Amino acid sequence: MKRHAMRVISLAPTHTETIAALEAMDLLVGVSEDCDFPEKVRRLPTYGSWASPDLQALCRVAPDLLCTFGSHQEEMAEWLRRQGLSVFHSDPATVKEALRAMRQLAECLERPTVGARLVERLADRLQAVEELTARIPDAVRPKIFRIMHWHPLITVGPGAFQYDVIERAGGRNLLGPQAAPYERVAPEQVTAWNPDIIFFCEPSIEPLLLHDAVWAHCSAMRSGHIHVLPCGLTCRAGPRIVDMTVQLAQIVFDWFQHQATRGIAG
16 A cells, blocks of 8 residues: 655744755645745745744644744644644754754654755864864954844844854854843943944844944944844754854954954964
């Protein structure tokens, strides 16, 4: 008797991108409204947004596997399991955990070999980043501030994979080990810390930052190291988390080389 093909619905852009990278798009029968990469996922049926999926519709469709992500979807993942549905949920705190989740999802999709190859390629790229950033002395690594939200001002702390990305890319974070993964901070606290590099993914933040006198004397502002990076890279713990690490590491290394030419670093 022929076994029916697995039917998978992904409620999170992170998992949708991972499924595509695992060459398993043929299994996807639905996604969230926020899933937009790769382009062909836009043609799939949607079941509400990542923040508010249509749980009743999901129960009616009853896919073989539902994919959820992050602390926001953790409670709904448990509710879906209680309805008898199979759920793959992840909430990685580091890049290493994100890669582990990719392998675990590959196992769920019965694509373990593809998953192993994908993670191996990503790990090789991360090793190249480590070799690049190893050329920057610890004492002069740039202070990097990631703006998650402008008002109130929120940044990343330990437990957020972006916090780990910053350190892997050769930077230093504002918050220490006791901070929450996403923590509210005062602008004056940040400017006293004097970050060398600031990045965010919402373009609307840039004019607010540039015209706020509180930030005017930050090293990042004076040197022009204000970077708007794509949300698809910065906010998702799928395969493109490595693209994000590589891109940020290049920004860090360019900053370091500029400092070295001025006789400040090295």
